[in-house]
Amino acid sequence: MILQFFLCFGILFGLIQGIVYDSFDGIPISDEEVIQHSLQNTTFWCINDIEPCNPEEWRRLDGSCNNLRQPTRGATHTPLYRMLPAAYHKGCNGQKSNLPLVRRLRTSFLAEAKVPDQTFTMLAAYFLLFIASDIANLHDTVNYVQWTSHCCAPKGKEDPMCAPIEVPADDLFHRFTGIRCLNLTKPLTFQTVGCGRKDTPPERILSATPLFDLSTVYGNTLDKSLAGRAYRDGLLKYEVEDGRIWPPQDKNNPDCIMNRKPRETRCHKMPSDETNTLIPINLLSIWFWRHHNHIADRLAKINSCWDDEKLFYTARDINSAVVTQILLYELLPMMMGFENLVNDGVLHPIGFRDLYNERLLPQLSMEFPMALRWLHKMQEGTLKLYDADGNFVKKVNLVDLTVRTGYLAVDNNIDYLTQGSFRQASAKMDDDIVDPDMAEKVLGSIQKSQDTFSNDLAKNRLMFIQPYIKYLEYFSGRKITCFDDLAEFFEPEVLEKLSEEYESVEDIDLLAAMWVERSIKGGRVPYMFYNIVVEQLIRTMQSDRHWYERPNRPHAFTSEQLYEIRKATIARVLCDVGDSVTHIQPKAFQRIGPGNEMRSCEEIPEINILAWKDDSII
Ligand SMILES: *[C@@H]1O[C@H](CO)[C@@H](O)[C@H](O)[C@H]1NC(C)=O
Ligand SMILES: *[C@@H]1O[C@H](CO)[C@@H](O)[C@H](O)[C@H]1NC(C)=O
Numbered sequence: 224m225i226l227q228f229f230l231c232f233g234i235l236f237g238l239i240q241g242i243v244y245d246s247f248d249g250i251p252i253s254d255e256e257v258i259q260h261s262l263q264n265t266t267f268w269c270i271n272d273i274e275p276c277n278p279e280e281w282r283r284l285d286g287s288c289n290n291l292r293q294p295t296r297g298a299t300h301t302p303l304y305r306m307l308p309a310a311y312h313k314g315c316n317g318q319k320s321n322l323p324l325v326r327r328l329r330t331s332f333l334a335e336a337k338v339p340d341q342t343f344t345m346l347a348a349y350f351l352l353f354i355a356s357d358i359a360n361l362h363d364t365v366n367y368v369q370w371t372s373h374c375c376a377p378k379g380k381e382d383p384m385c386a387p388i389e390v391p392a393d394d395l396f397h398r399f400t401g402i403r404c405l406n407l408t409k410p411l412t413f414q415t416v417g418c419g420r421k422d423t424p425p426e427r428i429l430s431a432t433p434l435f436d437l438s439t440v441y442g443n444t445l446d447k448s449l450a451g452r453a454y455r456d457g458l459l460k461y462e463v464e465d466g467r468i469w470p471p472q473d474k475n476n477p478d479c480i481m482n483r484k485p486r487e488t489r490c491h492k493m494p495s496d497e498t499n500t501l502i503p504i505n506l507l508s509i510w511f512w513r514h515h516n517h518i519a520d521r522l523a524k525i526n527s528c529w530d531d532e533k534l535f536y537t538a539r540d541i542n543s544a545v546v547t548q549i550l551l552y553e554l555l556p557m558m559m560g561f562e563n564l565v566n567d568g569v570l571h572p573i574g575f576r577d578l579y580n581e582r583l584l585p586q587l588s589m590e591f592p593m594a595l596r597w598l599h600k601m602q603e604g605t606l607k608l609y610d611a612d613g614n615f616v617k618k619v620n621l622v623d624l625t626v627r628t629g630y631l632a633v634d635n636n637i638d639y640l641t642q643g644s645f646r647q648a649s650a651k652m653d654d655d656i657v658d659p660d661m662a663e664k665v666l667g668s669i670q671k672s673q674d675t676f677s678n679d680l681a682k683n684r685l686m687f688i689q690p691y692i693k694y695l696e697y698f699s700g701r702k703i704t705c706f707d708d709l710a711e712f713f714e715p716e717v718l719e720k721l722s723e724e725y726e727s728v729e730d731i732d733l734l735a736a737m738w739v740e741r742s743i744k745g746g747r748v749p750y751m752f753y754n755i756v757v758e759q760l761i762r763t764m765q766s767d768r769h770w771y772e773r774p775n776r777p778h779a780f781t782s783e784q785l786y787e788i789r790k791a792t793i794a795r796v797l798c799d800v801g802d803s804v805t806h807i808q809p810k811a812f813q814r815i816g817p818g819n820e821m822r823s824c825e826e827i828p829e830i831n832i833l834a835w836k837d838d839s840i841i
Contacts, residue, residue, distance in 0.1 A: 241272055241273045241274035241275060242272075242273055242274075242275065242294075243257050243270050243271070243272050243273075244270065244271045244272075244273060244294070244295045245269065245270065245271075245418075246268065246269050246270055246271050246295065246300040246301055246413075246418065246428075247269070247301075247302055247413050247418055247420055247426070249293050249294075249295045249296055249301065252270065257270065263417060265416065265417040265418060268300055268413075268416040268417065268418055268428060269300075269413075269416070269417065269418040269419075271287065271295040271298050271299075271300065271301070273285075273287045273288070273294050273295060273298070274287075276288035276291055276294050278291055278777065279777050280777060281536040281539075281540065281769075281777065281778055282436060282539075282540070282543075282769040283445075284441055284442060284444075284445055284448035284449070285298050285299065285432070285442075285443065285444055285445045285448065286298045286299065286432030286433070286434055286436060286438075286443070286585075289434065289585045289766075289767060289768050289769060290581065290584055290585055290766070290768065291581070291768075292581060293584055296584040296585050296586060297432060297433060297434055297584075297585040297767075298432060299429070299430055299431065299432050299443045299444060300428055300429070300430065301433070301586070302413065302426050302427075302428075302586070303426070303427060303429070303433070303586055303587050303588060303589045304584075304586045304587075304588055304589070305588060305589045305590070306588050306589075306590050306694070306697065306755070306758060307590075307688075307689045307693055307694065307697060308689070309424040309686075309687035309688075309689075310687045310688065310689045310690070311424035311425075311687040321726065322684070322725075322730055322732075323724050323725065324388075324389055324391055325388060325677045325680040325681045325684070326388055326389065326390050326391065326394065326405070326674065326677045327391050327394075327724075328680060328724060328732070328735050329662070329674060329676045329677045329680060330394060330395050330396070331720065331724060332655060332717075332720070332724075332735065332738050332739050333600075333655055333656070333657045333662070333676055333738055334655060334656050334657070335396075335656070335657060335658070335659040335662050335663070336656045336659070337603070337604075337605070337650065337656075337658060337659070338650060338651040338654060338656050339603075339648035339649075339650070339651065340601065340648050340649045340650060340651040340652065340814075341648070341651075341814070342557065342747075342813055342814060343557070343601065343648065343649040343652070343812060343813065343814070344644065344645050344646070344647060344648060344649060344811065344812055344813065344814055345603060345606070345643065345644045345645075345647045345648070345649050346644040346645045346793060346811055346812055347554060347557070347558075347601070347649055347812040348503070348598070348601045348602050348603070348649040348650075349503035349506065349507060349644055350507065350549070350550070350554060350793065350812070351554070351595070351598050351601075352501065352503045352504060352507075352598075352602075353439060353503065353504055353507035353508070354435070354546075354550055355592065355595045355598075356431075356439050356495075356497045356500075356501075356504045357431065357435060357436065357437060357438050357439050358431050358432070358433055358434070358435065358438075358587055358591075358592065359429060359431055359587075359592040359595070360429055360430045360431045360496070360497060361496075361497060361500055361501075362411060362430060362496075363408065363410055363411070363682075364666075366384075366408040366411065367406045367407050367408040368406070368666070368669060368670065370408075371384050371385065371408045372406065373385070374386070374387040374404075374406045374407060374408060375387050375404035375405070375406050383409075384408050384409055384415065385407070385408055385409070386407050386408060386409045386681060386685055387404045387405060387406060387407050388404065388405040388406075388407050388674070388677050388678065388681055389403065389404060390402055390403045390404060390405060396663055397672070400672070402671065402672050405672060405673055405674060405677065405678070406670060406673070407678060407681055409425075409685050410427050410682060410685055410686060411427070411428050412425040412426055412427055412428055413425075413426050413428050414426075416428055424687055425687075427589065427686060429587075430443060430496070431443055433585060433586050433587040434585055434763065434767050434769075435543070435546070435547050435550070435763065435767075436543055436769075437511060437539070437542060437543040437546055438495055439495045439497055439498060439504060439507070439508050439511070440459075440493070440494075440495070440508055440511045440512050440515065440542070441494055441495075441539060442493075442494025442495050443494075443495065444494075447494040447495075448494045450494060451470075451471075451493060451494040452535060454531055455531055456519060456520070456523050456531060456534060457519035457522065457523060457529070457531055457532075457533070457534020457535040457536075457537070457538050458515075458516050458519050458520075458534075458535075459512055459515050459516055459519075461512070461513075461516060464632065465632075467632075467637065467802060468513055468516075469489070469491075469509065469632070470491045470492070470493050470498075470508070470509060470512045471491070471492050471493070472489050472490055472491055472492060473490060473491070473492035474488055474489075474490060476490040476491070476492060476499065478490055478496075478499040478500075478626060478628075479499050479626055479627060479628045479629055480626050481623075481624075481625060481626045481627035481667070481668075481669070482627055482628065482629035482630070483627075483629065483630075484629075486629070486633055487627065487629025487630055487632070487633055488629050488632075489628050489629045489631065489632040490628050490629065491505075491508075491509075491628055493508060493512065495508070498628075499626060499628045500625065500626060501624075501625055502606075502621060502624035502625065502627070502630075502631075502640070503621075505628055505631065506631070506637070506640060506641070506644070509631075509637075510796060510797070510800045510801060511542060511546065511796075511800075513800040514542055514545070514796055514799065514800050515538050515539060515542045516538075517799050517800055518537075518538040518541050518542055518832075519534050519535065519538035521832040522534050522537055522538055522832065522835055525832060525833060525835065525836045525837075526835070526836065526837045528837070529837065536778070537778075537835065540771075540778065541788070541830075541835075543771070544771035544780070544788045544791075545788065545791040545796065545830075547771055548771070548788050548789065548791045549791055549792065549793050549796070551569065551570060551760070552570060552572065552789070553791075553792055553793060553810075553812065554793075554812050555569070555756075556570070557747075557812060557813065558746060558747050558748050559743070559746045559747075559748055559753055559756070559757075560743065560744070560745035560746035562745055563743065563744075563745050563746055563753070564757075567757050567761075568761060569757055569760050569761065571772065572789070573789075574782065574785070575772055575773065575774040575782065575785060576764075576772050576773075577772075577773050577774060577775065578761070578764045578765045578770075579764075579765060579766075579767075579768060579770065579773060579776075580765045580766065581768075583762065583765050583766040584766055585763070585766040585767050585768075586762075586766070587759065588755070588758070588759055588762070589686055589688065590688065590694075590733075590755045590759075591755055591756065591759040593679075593682070593683060593686065593688060593733065593734060593755075594737065594751070594752050594755040594756055595756075596679040596682070596734060597734065597737050597738065597748075597749070597752050598652070599657070599661060599675050599676060599679060600650065600652045600653075600657055600738070601649045601650050601651070601652035602621070602649070602650060602658060602661050602675075603621070603647070603648070603649055603650040603658055604620060604621050604622060604650075604658040604659065604660030604661055605618055605619075605620060605621070605658075605660075606618065606619050606620070606621050606624075606640065606643055606647070607643050607646070607647045608636070608639035608640060608642070608643045609639060609642040609643050609646050609647075610638070610639060610642060610803075611638065611642060611803040611804070611805065611806075613642070613646060613821075616639050617639075620660060620667070621660065622660050622664055622665055622666065622667035623667045623668070624667075625666065625667055625669065626669075635803075637802050638802040638803040641797070641801045641802050641803065641804060642803065642804070645794075645797065645807060645808065645811045645815075646815065648814055652747065652748075653742050653747045653748070653749075655717075655738070655739060657676060661675045661676070662674050662675065662676060665678075676738075679734055680732060680734050680735055683732050683733055683734040683735075684732065688732075688733050688734075689733070690729050690730060690731055690732070690733065691731040691732060691733045691735075691736035691737075691751070692709075692728060692729060692731060694733055694751060694754075694755075695709075695712070695751070698750075698751070698754040699750075703728060704728070705728055706718060706721065706722040706728050708728070709721070709728070711741075712736075712740055712741055712750060713739060713740060713741060714739075714741065717739045720739075721736075721739070733751065736751065737749050737751045737752055740752075771785075771788065772785065781834070783834045784834045784835060786834070787830045787831050787832075787834045788830065790828050790829070790830055791830060792809065792810075792811070792827070792828070793811045793812060794807045794808065794809050794810070794811040794827050795827050795828065795829055795830070797811060798824035798827050804824065805823065805824055806821045806822060806823055806824065807821065807822070807824065807827065808820060808821050808822070809822060809826075809827060
């Protein structure tokens with residue numbers, strides 16, 4: 224015991240640097256509690272160790288000190304909030320046991336085929352996935368593939384972490400394969416990782432920070448974030464190979480298990496665990512990694528007196544603002560309607576705005592990452608690769624590039640994938656057709672079969688999300704008592720199917736409804752997706768003290784600088800950092816066509832970096 228005690232002090236001595244908070248409650252805990260967590264090996268999940276806040280400092284790398292009253296909120300491993308309370312009662316999970324099987328709902332509502340979208344490019348789908356990986360994470364997948372891989376085996380029946388997906392015997396696809404079970408684990412919660420919350424419904428725990436802060440590039444935790452810095456000229460570490468600039472690599476990194484050795488060896492060592500996973504995340508992480516250095520270089524040229532620290536944080540601030548600007552003002556209007564978003568207060572195209580309210584904590588809603596899963600519908604599974612002149616080179620399956628960073632670094636593949644991203648159409652998102660690979664083998668050869676959409680719907684239930692009609696009431700104020708009350712939101716044939724699949728209108732799952740809901744006026748997304756996303760974005764603007772459009776955040780942009788940020792486009796980013804990109808269409812989320820023809824990068828407007836010239840030192 225005494226030995227253990229000293230051991231703990233040893234751990235504490237090296238580990239604890241600031242004030243220690245409970246990750247769930249967000250309140251400081253005593254030394255004894257810290258020792259308890261050390262003994263139980265739960266410090267990683269259950270405590271946040273945070274240096275005291277300085278109100279004037281930059282946005283912290285680990286997201287802490289965003290809210291000065293509750294410094295841990297905004298950091299990793301902190302709880303989400305719910306728009307509507309969990310459908311969960313003590314002792315039972317609040318769900319009817321006779322709900323239709325998720326796989327059955329998926330196959331009857333979403334058919335498998337390929338339909339190219341007439342507006343969006345792959346780049347739009349890639350960018351959205353990249354945004355999702357900033358605020359959510361993939362440890363659920365790692366869990367059922369690696370940590371708890373027996374969910375479809377007899378052993379899985381006894382494991383409370385398992386939640387395998389049952390495949391009905393008459394399944395359209397699997398009746399021929401004999402597969403009756405798809406692996407799945409329950410989401411990690413504060414309870415399952417040992418943070419001992421017995422008085423709440425199981426609440427999901429995430430390793431991402433809940434803010435739009437480019438964690439995929441800069442990381443979610445301080446130690447890893449700092450390891451990415453070069454500590455000179457504000458740069459992130461980088462290396463040059465075959466004339467291309469790359470983030471640093473680690474050939475022994477076990478993340479890239481699908482690299483085909485000996486040719487494919489590259490695997491990145493970056494602050495975020497997500498970067499080597501899905502190829503779109505990988506690609507965009509590389510671009511925005513380079514983009515940081517692109518900005519830092521230009522800042523250094525005009526401000527020779529700035530030190531590494533100032534260059535680094537300013538470049539990061541600009542990089543992150545550029546990504547948020549592109550999401551809000553370039554991509555979302557195409558999907559959700561510019562006028563809709565202006566009317567609902569999401570967009571404010573000119574000048575500053577300040578919605579900050581210190582009483583609101585910087586948190587994600589449980590519903591927001593759930594709604595983003597709807598976007599899986601726009602993911603096309605067959606990537607077309609092109610050269611810089613627009614000639615088709617080859618095809619590759621998206622699912623075969625997962626955890627395979629090495630593919631990018633051979634045969635000019637990164638160039639061809641980059642060109643393909645803005646030349647190829649995404650899958651059509653607002654229809655009831657989904658890509659066959661996404662629906663049957665989304666993990667390629669890592670799993671025999673896996674269905675993204677069934678998986679998404681299963682999570683909807685495992686997170687105790689209330690039924691669709693409760694959200695409809697919440698957003699529209701309309702009381703729904705029978706299927707016919709839903710006529711405004713669904714096509715008649717869809718409504719008929721819904722009433723066949725579900726016994727009661729109260730049973731309809733939120734995500735299943737979203738798959739087949741009508742699109743909103745002036746947009747291409749369902750009513751429910753629209754409302755959940757709008758509520759989250761407004762909440763984020765109200766609760767993120769470092770929101771880039773605020774005039775009085777620490778190190779705020781000047782109005783001249785914000786004016787420059789407003790010029791950011793994804794086309795310009797690709798011109799600046801994309802491999803072999805010398806020509807691109809100005810609206811690169813939109814397919815090349817009349818009014819959006821390819822242009823030389825010289826004609827694509829740029830942010831004028833001189834807005835950051837520091838006159839105080841001339
Ligand atoms: C302690 O917890 C960490 C994080 O969950 C885990 O990776 C590690 O294997 C655990 N160590 C022991 C000795 O259980
Ligand atoms: C489920 O996981 C097990 C163990 O990794 C694997 O053998 C099995 O093929 C998986 N099932 C499917 C349908 O992929």
